[in-house]
Amino acid sequence: MLKIRTMKTDQLAYFREAARWQHLSKASNSLNISISSISHAIKSLEAELGCKLFEKRGKNIFLTQQGKLLSLKVDELFDHMDLIKNEIQSDEVIWSGKYRIGSSPGLDQIYFLPKWSEYQKKYPELILEYSSHRSSTIVDLVSKGELDFGICFDPVSSPTISSKTLLKIPHRVSVRKGHPIAKKKAAIALKDLLPYSCCSPKMYPGIEICKQHEILARKKISPKIDFIFESYITAAHRVSFTNSWCYLPQTFADHFGFKQFQFSGCNSEVQLKLIWPASHSLPRAIAAFFDNLA
Numbered sequence: 001m002l003k004i005r006t007m008k009t010d011q012l013a014y015f016r017e018a019a020r021w022q023h024l025s026k027a028s029n030s031l032n033i034s035i036s037s038i039s040h041a042i043k044s045l046e047a048e049l050g051c052k053l054f055e056k057r058g059k060n061i062f063l064t065q066q067g068k069l070l071s072l073k074v075d076e077l078f079d080h081m082d083l084i085k086n087e088i089q090s091d092e093v094i095w096s097g098k099y100r101i102g103s104s105p106g107l108d109q110i111y112f113l114p115k116w117s118e119y120q121k122k123y124p125e126l127i128l129e130y131s132s133h134r135s136s137t138i139v140d141l142v143s144k145g146e147l148d149f150g151i152c153f154d155p156v157s158s159p160t161i162s163s164k165t166l167l168k169i170p171h172r173v174s175v176r177k178g179h180p181i182a183k184k185k186a187a188i189a190l191k192d193l194l195p196y197s198c199c200s201p202k203m204y205p206g207i208e209i210c211k212q213h214e215i216l217a218r219k220k221i222s223p224k225i226d227f228i229f230e231s232y233i234t235a236a237h238r239v240s241f242t243n244s245w246c247y248l249p250q251t252f253a254d255h256f257g258f259k260q261f262q263f264s265g266c267n268s269e270v271q272l273k274l275i276w277p278a279s280h281s282l283p284r285a286i287a288a289f290f291d292n293l294a
Helices: 009-021 024-031 035-049 065-089 107-122 135-144 211-218 232-240 250-256 284-293
Strands: 054-057 060-063 097-103 126-132 149-153 161-175 197-201 224-229 246-249 259-261 268-277
Touching (some): 009 065, 035 065, 060 065, 097 107, 097 135, 097 284, 107 250, 107 284, 135 149, 135 161, 135 268, 161 250, 161 284, 197 232, 197 246, 232 246, 232 250, 246 268
Parallel strands (some): 097 126, 197 224
Antiparallel strands (some): 161 246, 161 259
16 A cells, blocks of 8 residues: 655754754754754655755765755745745735625615725725625525625525624614605604605515514504605615605615604614525635624
8 A cells, every 4th residue: 555645844844954054963953852853854754755855974964956956945835834824913914805795775885885995995806796686685695605695684594594793773764854844843753754655665585574564563553655665775765855754774864864753662773784605604804894894
C-alpha cells in the first residue's frame, strides 16, 4: 500500500531556520528545541521529497540545489501565511463575492440600497444581484435557494429558512400632511377617519396576517376600502396625492413626510427580517453589513 506523507508546517519551519543559519546548533538555539528535532524534520522532508536538502561540511550544513529551491518556496509560503493571518485579524477584512438578494418593494429605495452603496465603496469586490418581490415570493425563492438572502416584513416561520430581526417598526395610521385630518388641532379618534377612503393590503401566503385588519376588526370598524395594494411603497404613493389613509410602517411614513396617528389599542409594529436558506450559513460579508445596519 502506498504510504502518503504530508509536509507539516513545523517541519518546514525547522528547515527554514536551519537554512538561515546553515548550522544545526544555531538553529536549535534560535528555535529553543533540540538538534535531534531539527534533524528528524529535515530527514522526513528529504524522505518525502526524495532528494537531499543539505550537504554537511564540518560543523556547517549547506543547501543543495533542491534545498535552495525549497527554501525560496518555504519563504513564499510563510510570507503568504503571515498575510492571511494579518488579513483575518484586521478590522479591514476584504470582502468579496456575488450575492443574490430580494427585498420588499420600496425597501431598496429608502432602506437597503443607499446603505449598501456605501458598504460597496469600502468593499468594491462585492457584487450584488438585486430583485424586488413581495414578501411571500421572497420566502419562496429563499427556500428554494434561488436567492441567497432576502429582506422582508413579517415572513412566516419555516423550517427551510433562517431569519434575523433587523428592525421593529411602528405600524400606524398615516395620512399626507395636507390631509384635512392632519390640519385638525383637536384630538383625533379612529372614527374620524371613516369619512375618508382607506388603502388596504392584499393578503398572500408567506406573510403574517396583516395587523391592520386585526386592529380594525377588534374595534368593529369597517373602513371604506377603495384601493388594495401589494406593497407599502405603492400604498405610500397613493396616500401622498389623495385623502386616503393607510396603516404604514414608520420607515415609509417618515420617508414621504406623512402625519402618523397613535390610537389607544390600535397601534402595532411590523418586523423587518433578514432571511436566508436554513441549509446555509449567512455569508460573513452579509452578516457584517447587517450587524452594522440593524
